[in-house]
Amino acid sequence: MTEPLIKVLETPNPDAHMFRVNEMLIPSGTVEFKKGDPLGNSPLASQILTIPNIELILIAPRFITVRKKDTVQWDGLADMITDALKNFLDSGDMAVFETPNAESDEDLTELEQKVLQLLNDDVRPAIAMDGGDFIYHGIEDGIVQIELIGACGSCPSSTATLYNGIQNLIMEEYPEIKGINQIFNS
Known part of the structure; x- marks a missing residue:
């Protein structure tokens, strides 16, 4: 070993x-x-x-x-x-015995599936490099609901990352998206 x-x-x-x-x-x-x-x-x-x-x-x-x-x-x-x-x-123990089930793509609208795919492909790898991740909470009235977790959850630069980076990326790709909202789950 x-x-x-x-x-x-x-x-x-x-x-x-x-x-x-x-x-x-x-x-x-x-x-x-x-x-x-x-x-x-x-x-x-x-x-x-x-x-x-x-x-x-x-x-x-x-x-x-x-x-x-x-x-x-x-x-x-x-x-x-x-x-x-x-x-x-x-x-030799398992780190986690049971991981939460990810939301099924079947439960999402076509726009939500596209936005989530963009987030998974372009955003998740970048924030993982900094020790973070996100939880996607859906789209409400054209606003994408995101919770940053891990290192990103309390990072001083997370607001800039979210609104200058992630929001711009999503809105450029999908004009029907009006913005992004950071969910805080303390």
């Missing part, structure tokens, strides 16, 4: 770091857990969120993003997270 390789990367959010691994954590998608959430279906989230001053973990196929309290520094925290992640990888 190969030794788990863990690479710690800073993200644009000063309170979040990405931890890349050389093993598959989940088959696809992302799952986010916050301190106080029920963690019974995620041994990995249970381990990471017991570390003091950690608020959130986003689990993706080959990385986790961990967000700390904004009142503390990273001194020592990254090492504690790396150690916990290495111990978890050595255990």
Whole structure:
């Protein structure tokens, strides 16, 4: 068995770091857990969120993003997270026993399917590189409803990314879209 390789990367959010691994954590998608959430279906989230001053973990196929309290520094925290992640990888446990089902494309209008495809193809890979992801909440009165999660959820530059980048991309491609609204789910 190969030794788990863990690479710690800073993200644009000063309170979040990405931890890349050389093993598959989940088959696809992302799952986010916050301190106080029920963690019974995620041994990995249970381990990471017991570390003091950690608020959130986003689990993706080959990385986790961990967000700390904004009142503390990273001194020592990254090492504690790396150690916990290495111990978890050595255990052979599943990161998440059951991942939430993605919304079926059959439930979406043609415009929603096109917008979601654009988001999946062009936006999701870009924000994943920064340790984040998004949850698509639909289109209401021509306004795309998006929730940014992981490192992007509390990033100081997320508003600029959302409105200057994502909104412009969607509105340029689909003129019937009037704008974008960021959903905050604390």
